[in-house]
Amino acid sequence: MSGESENAQMVQRILQGDVRAIARTLSLVENEYGPSTIEILRRLFVHSGKAFILGVTGSPGVGKSTLVDCLARHYRHKGTRVGIIAVDPTSPFSGGAILGDRVRMQRLATDPGVYIRSMATRGRLGGLSSAVQEALIVLDAAGFDILIVETVGVGQDEVDIARAAHATLVVLVPGLGDDVQAAKAGIMEIGDIFAINKADREGVDKAEAELRAYFSLSPRQDGWKPPLLRTVATQCQGIRELGRAVEGLRRRPQSPSGDSRHRMLRLYRQLLLDRLRERLTRQILDSLPEGEIDRYAEKMMTRELDPYTIMDRLLGPSGIGEKKP
Ligand SMILES: Nc1nc2c(ncn2[C@@H]2O[C@H](COP(=O)(O)OP(=O)(O)OP(=O)(O)O)[C@@H](O)[C@H]2O)c(=O)[nH]1
Ligand SMILES: [Mg+2]
Known part of the structure; x- marks a missing residue:
């Protein structure tokens, strides 16, 4: 064939x-x-382009996978098909993710309305975030209604991926301390919904009070007031409320203040740039004799050539990408 x-x-x-x-x-x-x-x-x-994409992020071990599992069941009860991508953390702190995902896979594995996949953060050139985006295109085209992307909220890549969604759920836990949590302003800013998970633990009132104080001190620029919910993921408590909060964002795709559309635009732009860079680089490399780049590197070592002159040579007199006077 x-x-x-x-x-x-x-x-x-x-x-x-x-x-x-x-x-x-x-x-x-x-x-x-x-x-x-x-x-x-x-x-x-x-x-593709029909699915609602929810990013889920938070510090290692806060219960993201357990919560996503509950959310997936919640949607399955309604007949909604759910695709889940768990981005494997590169962080050595989160060794638990793989095991947790495996357990979860066993529980949901027999249901054809759920698809779960882990993706590695290492590997391909060209940006993980674009690879995740393309995986989402596949699942979207396959007819999954809701796509959930779980990433650990450490490192800019992970935060960027969680953000590359119609809406982002940030998961926190009581007692981690504002030094750890609030200092992660990076993830505080991207949350459209906040869940204080492990609400069965001590300190949940304090955590909630701190969060509310944080929100009132640093309101979002677009005016959106993120819902703040308590959950106990191990017992799937608070999931109906969480589902409702997600639905609130899903039913109003233009809200808050067109943010979701704006985000998707930025995402497609990024995907396009990533792939363009990748393709141009490949085209140039394919047109060169074997080992040419290494030979140029040698010439840089001896200061025979500088990288800028090399680029001019590689791109030819037409100068792809060079500004016309
Ligand atoms: N007490 C309590 N434990 C919880 C709750 N939710 C999750 N856990 C436990 O917390 C641990 C981590 O849960 P995961 O769902 O794997 O957390 P995660 O955020 O996905 O972890 P990483 O992907 O490794 O960052 C597990 O042992 C869970 O059983 C909760 O609401 N209460
Ligand atoms: Mg996990």
Whole structure:
């Protein structure tokens, strides 16, 4: 069978929600980004754009996966199909994620209305956030209604990914102390909904009071007042309220103040730039003889050439990307 009809078949299977085709394609997106992958994504893109994407982030071990699991069941009760991408943390602090995800997979594994996938933060050139974005395009085209992306809220990459969604849920826990939590202003700013999880623990009143104080001191620029909820994920407590808060954001895709549309625009822009950079680099490298870049590096070592002159040579006299006078 020709590659093209194989790709077309793969696309058909994904559109029908075929789990094996989805899994195969997500592996391609993650590991072997070749012409086939691009062809499949090209055909899928037009079928995507319907799902609601929720980012979930928070410090390691606050209960994000457990909470996402509850949320997925909540949606399954309503017949909503849920796709989940757990971005594996590079952080050594969060070794628990893989095990937790495996347990969760066992519990939800038999349900065809749920698809769960871990993605590694290392690997491909060209930005993890774009790889996650493409995975979301695949799941979106496969007909999942809600897509949840879980990332650990440490490091700019992870925060960026959690933010690359229609709405972001930030998970906190009592007793972590404002020094750790509020200092992470990065994740405080991106939350559209806040959950104080592990509300069965001591200090939940204090945590809530601190958060409310934080919100009143630093209100969001767009005027959105993020709902603040208490949850006990291990017992799926507070999930109905959480679901309602998510629905509130979902039903008003233009709110708060067009933020969600604005975010998606920024996202597509980023995806386009990432892929453009990747493709241009590849085109140039493919046009060079074997080992040419290494030879140029040698010339830089001896100061025979500077990188700017090399770039002029590589890009040719037409000077791709060079400003016209
Ligand atoms: N007491 C209590 N424990 C909880 C609650 N929610 C989660 N846990 C426990 O907290 C631990 C971490 O839960 P996870 O859901 O794996 O947390 P996570 O945020 O996904 O962790 P990473 O992905 O590693 O950052 C597990 O042992 C959970 O059982 C809760 O509401 N109350
Ligand atoms: Mg987790």
